Amino acid sequence: MSLTTELVDWTHEQKCRKAVASLEKNGFTAVYCGTGQEALDYIVAEAADAESVGFGGSMSVADLKVIERIREMGKELLIHGAPGLSLEERVAIMRRQLTCDLFLTGTNALTLSGWLVNIDATGNRVGSMFFGPRKVIVVAGRNKIVDGGVQEAIDRIKEWASPPNARRLNYKTPCGTTGFCSDCNSPDRICRITTVIDRKPRLTDLRVLVVNEEMGF
DSSP states (O other): OHHHHHHHHHHHHHHHHHHHHHHTTTTEEEEEESSSSHHHHHHHHGGGGOOOEEEEEOHHHHTHHHHHHHHHOEEEEETTTOOTOOOOHHHHHHHHTOOOEEEOOOEEEEESSEEEEEEEEEHHHHHHHSSSSSSEEEEEEGGGGGGHHHHHHHHIIIIHHHHHHHHHOOOHHHHHHHOOOOOOOTOOOOOOOOEEOOOOOOEEEEEEESSSSSSOO
16 A cells, blocks of 8 residues: 555545544444445344345445345345336335335435435435334445535535436436536436435434445445
């Protein structure tokens, strides 16, 4: 590892740890993970007593190759984005995710003050984050951390998360073509529901893994 890389990683670590401290102050269970492997090991351990595991469609979670590991454990996987599903089948899985034993997702942005900021098109992902599942684990790579408040988080999402997501899902939105948000009114618009979780929800075991690696977008 070069000195430059070492110092950059150190700087990111300080921000990650500050975010963890803020999350804990806000009532969340928060864990600093130096690597994606540490995050994967944590999730696998927490999945041991779960019968059903829901996936919110997070690229951060996908980066960890979690699905393969949990499938090997013999768990029921609730993946609404699996290929070949009809709309009715996808919606049925989304509803089952609301009552699964363990729900895994990422976050679009995490403020240094310990707030989780997300934008959804349908709401199944964000809904499952704050009520329903017995346990929720949110994976946040260091690239999701913003120094400012909610507006900076929203700006980050619309600049760095929404365009690639729209393109990944083949939605016909301006940002999916140009790479820039135009605050569109397209029928395929994916920015429809904005949520801010600033404190741990009272009835949800919500845990946040802050990872000192670039994860998702």
